[in-house]
Amino acid sequence: MERAHENTSLLSGRVVQGNHYTEEAGKGIRRRNAGVAVHRPSNEEFEPTEVLSDKYQSSDYDVIENQLYCEEEQQLAQKKIHSYIWQLEVKRWFVMLLIGMITACIAAVVDICIDKLAGSKYSLVALYFEDRTDNMTILIPFFLWMSIDIALVSVASLLVVYGEPVAAGSGIPQIKCYLNGVLVPHVVRVKTLVCKVVGIVFAVSGGLAVGKEGPMIHAGSVVAAGVSQGKSTSFKKDFKVFKNFRTDHEKRDFVSGGAAAGVAAAFGAPIGGVLFSLEEGASFWNQSLTWRIFFASMTCSFTLNVLLSYYNGNPWSLSSPGLINFGEFTGIGYHGYEILLFLLMGVFGGLAGALFNAINYKLSVFRIKYVYKSVLCILEVIVISILTVSLSFLSIYLSNDCQPITDSVQYPLQLFCGDGEYSASAALFFSTPEQSVKTLFHAHEGSIKPTTLIPFCLIYFMLATLTYGLSIPSGLFIPSLLAGAAWGRLFGIFLHYLSPDLFSDTGLYALIGAAAQLGGVIRMTISLTVILMEATHNITYGLPLMLVLITAKWCGDIFNHGLYDIHIELHSVPLLKWGPPPLSSHVKAGDVMSRPVITLNTIESVGKITEILQQNEHNGFPVIDPYDQSGMHGGTFRGLIIRSQLSVLLKNKAFTSWPTSTAPRRRIELDDFRNEYPRFTEIEDISITDREKECSIDLRPFMNPSPYSVSKEASLPRIFRLFRALGLRHLVVTDGHNRVIGMVTRKDLARFRYSSHRERGLQELPVVSI
Numbered sequence: 001m002e003r004a005h006e007n008t009s010l011l012s013g014r015v016v017q018g019n020h021y022t023e024e025a026g027k028g029i030r031r032r033n034a035g036v037a038v039h040r041p042s043n044e045e046f047e048p049t050e051v052l053s054d055k056y057q058s059s060d061y062d063v064i065e066n067q068l069y070c071e072e073e074q075q076l077a078q079k080k081i082h083s084y085i086w087q088l089e090v091k092r093w094f095v096m097l098l099i100g101m102i103t104a105c106i107a108a109v110v111d112i113c114i115d116k117l118a119g120s121k122y123s124l125v126a127l128y129f130e131d132r133t134d135n136m137t138i139l140i141p142f143f144l145w146m147s148i149d150i151a152l153v154s155v156a157s158l159l160v161v162y163g164e165p166v167a168a169g170s171g172i173p174q175i176k177c178y179l180n181g182v183l184v185p186h187v188v189r190v191k192t193l194v195c196k197v198v199g200i201v202f203a204v205s206g207g208l209a210v211g212k213e214g215p216m217i218h219a220g221s222v223v224a225a226g227v228s229q230g231k232s233t234s235f236k237k238d239f240k241v242f243k244n245f246r247t248d249h250e251k252r253d254f255v256s257g258g259a260a261a262g263v264a265a266a267f268g269a270p271i272g273g274v275l276f277s278l279e280e281g282a283s284f285w286n287q288s289l290t291w292r293i294f295f296a297s298m299t300c301s302f303t304l305n306v307l308l309s310y311y312n313g314n315p316w317s318l319s320s321p322g323l324i325n326f327g328e329f330t331g332i333g334y335h336g337y338e339i340l341l342f343l344l345m346g347v348f349g350g351l352a353g354a355l356f357n358a359i360n361y362k363l364s365v366f367r368i369k370y371v372y373k374s375v376l377c378i379l380e381v382i383v384i385s386i387l388t389v390s391l392s393f394l395s396i397y398l399s400n401d402c403q404p405i406t407d408s409v410q411y412p413l414q415l416f417c418g419d420g421e422y423s424a425s426a427a428l429f430f431s432t433p434e435q436s437v438k439t440l441f442h443a444h445e446g447s448i449k450p451t452t453l454i455p456f457c458l459i460y461f462m463l464a465t466l467t468y469g470l471s472i473p474s475g476l477f478i479p480s481l482l483a484g485a486a487w488g489r490l491f492g493i494f495l496h497y498l499s500p501d502l503f504s505d506t507g508l509y510a511l512i513g514a515a516a517q518l519g520g521v522i523r524m525t526i527s528l529t530v531i532l533m534e535a536t537h538n539i540t541y542g543l544p545l546m547l548v549l550i551t552a553k554w555c556g557d558i559f560n561h562g563l564y565d566i567h568i569e570l571h572s573v574p575l576l577k578w579g580p581p582p583l584s585s586h587v588k589a590g591d592v593m594s595r596p597v598i599t600l601n602t603i604e605s606v607g608k609i610t611e612i613l614q615q616n617e618h619n620g621f622p623v624i625d626p627y628d629q630s631g632m633h634g635g636t637f638r639g640l641i642i643r644s645q646l647s648v649l650l651k652n653k654a655f656t657s658w659p660t661s662t663a664p665r666r667r668i669e670l671d672d673f674r675n676e677y678p679r680f681t682e683i684e685d686i687s688i689t690d691r692e693k694e695c696s697i698d699l700r701p702f703m704n705p706s707p708y709s710v711s712k713e714a715s716l717p718r719i720f721r722l723f724r725a726l727g728l729r730h731l732v733v734t735d736g737h738n739r740v741i742g743m744v745t746r747k748d749l750a751r752f753r754y755s756s757h758r759e760r761g762l763q764e765l766p767v768v769s770i
């Protein structure tokens with residue numbers, strides 16, 4: 001079936017077929033089933049941020065209030081309405097409880113494994129370091145350290161490259177996309193969770209500049225997506241519970257709770273978790289959801305606290321609410337005059353963050369274009385691991401910063417220092433990143449020299465930039481906090497040198513520097529302020545942290561986006577931003593929509609439905625009334641049916657027994673759809689005989705009879721707000737006679753972007769097959 005989908009590009013004047021950009025006929029163009037020409041660019045041909053990928057599908061948050069749905073509600077209303085509503089609510093809370101507890105268990109396992117693995121590594125290498133302090137034999141612990149790290153990070157990389165590539169990175173960009181309504185393939189699967197959790201244990205233990213905090217947010221979300229469905233598609237096991245939650249709408253709410261629980265587990269910050277879900281993720285929010293999400297994150301933090309306090313040998317002391325503990329800052333305040341200095345640090349953090357993002361962006365583009373083969377990805381991880389160990393070793397070796405040994409040092413290395421002393425440089429490089437953050441925040445005045453801090457800051461900044469985007473699970477929080485804490489402490493030492501009385505606490509400057517750097521990189525404000533306040537157990541720092549984070553965000557935003565947004569753009573995701581592109585009211589639905597639209601009749605032949613599904617990749621089809629069909633635009637618009645519904649109908653043979661009969665062969669119920677959710681059978685896997693193709697299906701009981709539609713005069717901002725507020729997937733454009741004239745989907749909207757760079761204004765991105 002050959003259909004030309006035409007959509008004239010407003011801005012470029014190019015003809016876009018089916019909204020897919022075709023610059024040069026023939027070259028690099030392949031033909032999809034749909035008969036829609038798709039430009040498949042070669043690696044050198046495009047910048048990933050300048051196109052949208054057609055591989056992403058959308059979630060459908062609109063409740064399909066079809067005849068089956070209404071009948072089910074009616075039956076419940078007659079029989080047991082109160083107990084039904086009550087049971088549903090109790091189930092929702094129970095699922096949130098499970099999400100919190102399971103996420104906490106995963107966090108505890110991750111923490112304990114890293115503690116054991118990294119502890120064994122550092123103890124073994126420390127043994128060799130202590131024995132050999134002349135110039136030649138010190139190479140033995142160096143090579144031992146390097147070999148162990150290479151082995152550990154290789155495991156992490158193998159899991160990602162051959163296990164589940166979507167487990168790479170922190171997972172926050174992918175979860176942000178999910179909550180925005182974009183289904184990133186495999187992002188909430190059990191396999192992804194296993195690769196992520198095992199991978200992060202090996203990556204952190206392998207000494208790379210990564211944190212385990214971001215991956216916990218992804219882990220919490222996967223747990224939520226799995227638990228809330230009461231079945232595992234991967235293990236083909238259906239527990240026959242929580243069937244009512246098998247819709248995109250319900251699942252998204254639970255995933256918001258899972259993300260919040262992940263933050264709570266990572267930082268011991270349950271309120272920060274709720275705000276994180278609100279600020280970064282959930283595009284659609286309601287009041288009762290806030291309570292349930294808060295409950296999930298509180299449960300998670302409490303459960304983790306209990307588990308870790310047992311592990312640490314102080315049962316029920318409840319002093320470990322999160323994986324990272326910044327230590328107590330109690331009793332130390334700040335002076336009014338210091339606020340100006342904090343703002344200055346915010347500006348510097350914004351600039352440093354923008355630089356970090358710019359370098360990482362260039363590197364990521366390079367990786368997408370040239371380092372995509374499996375072997376190369378693993379080799380790259382090994383090279384960065386060698387670089388990390390070498391630079392750390394060199395800094396320790398060249399440092400002459402010797403300090404008297406105290407209890408707070410995790411793995412004190414004497415090296416070339418005198419008896420009873422340890423190398424301050426080794427205390428930063430030769431320990432887990434969480435411990436190094438604590439050292440920078442709390443080490444007493446004068447215990448780390450600037451000559452140690454300067455190389456540490458530069459090396460860590462560089463390593464963190466190189467490491468984010470490798471094929472390993474990797475969190476961004478800790479590396480950014482470390483680099484920022486180092487330059488913040490350096491600034492504090494400088495102020496202390498100028499006036500020891502006025503600026504006595506260098507640890508506070510380390511905290512502000514850490515916040516500024518992290519804020520400059522990820523550009524979060526309210527949730528990060530609260531996360532840091534909760535992690536430091538100190539509300540006094542609320543104002544400085546907020547000011548610093550806002551300043552860092554404003555300064556960074558002048559140059560580029562936050563790193564999570566950059567990585568979303570790098571993957572060409574059709575994400576809908578918070579608001580429509582400015583100054584775009586002149587763009588109308590008629591300019592945005594695709595036409596002609598592939599439609600189905602209210603009573604349609606099985607053969608035609610099969611043919612349409614086989615030849616197109618579209619997921620939504622307007623249903624029209626064939627009887628008053630007139631003119632070239634087709635009949636009256638009656639409803640909308642989605643591909644997954646059609647697949648269930650065909651699979652269950654919900655059509656007539658004979659071409660001439662009218663009654664369906666089998667009665668379909670809502671549970672038939674719920675049982676298949678979320679992985680519906682592909683049309684290629686459904687067998688339909690030639691005789692069955694002549695039978696017909698009455699689509700009216702299954703279609704959404706009141707989908708949203710607009711006239712072709714509706715403006716782009718108006719359509720955009722409809723999609724954002726209602727979580728739409730398809731919007732039908734109709735004419736004055738309620739006849740279908742066009743179709744608008746998320747990709748049609750996402751391709752309009754406002755670009756402030758090089759005075760380009762409103763830009764229209766091509767949708768390509770990558």
Ligand code: ATP
Binds near residue numbers: 054593619620621729
């Ligand atoms: P999604 O991928 O968001 O889950 P979808 O697969 O139905 O939904 P898209 O992949 O976004 O739709 O659609 C790609 C292009 O095809 C868009 O330009 C859209 O307007 C167009 N399109 C979608 N459905 C139809 C249809 N039934 N008839 C004609 N064009 C359509």
